[in-house]
Amino acid sequence: MMTAVGRPQFSAVLESAEEAAKYGATVWADGGVRYPRDVALALAAGAGAVMIGSWFAGTVEAPGTVLTDAQGRRYKESFGMASSRAVAGRFSKLDPYERARKLLFAEGISNSTILIDPERPSVDDLVDMITTGLRSSFTYAGARSIREFHERAKVGLQSAAGYEEGKPLPVSW
DSSP states (O other), X not given: OOSOOOOHXXXXXXXXXXXXXXXXXXXXXESXXXXXXXXXXXXXXXXXXXXXXXXXXXXXTSSSOOEEOTTSOEEEEEOOTTSHHHHHHHTTTSOHHHHHHHHTTOOSOSOEEEEOOTTSOSHHHXXXXXXXXXXHHHHHHTOSSXXXXXXXXXXXXXXXXXXXXXXOOSSOX
């Protein structure tokens, strides 16, 4: 969970980054980021940057009102910035024709519930966890930069047992 291996987003970033490199461009990975390993995988595949939306949306600093569900869990309502809801809000003052044109390209989730993690409720907590995981991934690959990490990282298949063994321990030593 902390250092990577095996997600469909990896293949998409890998293929896009290889093509972009032919033209001197880079790609940004967007989607599927839930753990530090997902950031590491995107960078290993060649992404120049990684977008993290929903994960940060579940923090106390994110816009929105903190609500409480029937089980006492704190949450916020969230939606993607390319969703119909966000696009309609951004372009509400346009004339109907222009607004309809903008809505043609809307995509993603227009409403979802994002639980606030009681262990990591703030952006600072998440950034610390992500950078800790990335430092570990870079160390395993012997890399000091994103470019070196992309060049040196080895991504392979992992068994279910290896996946379970690779999860962080619930308690410290």
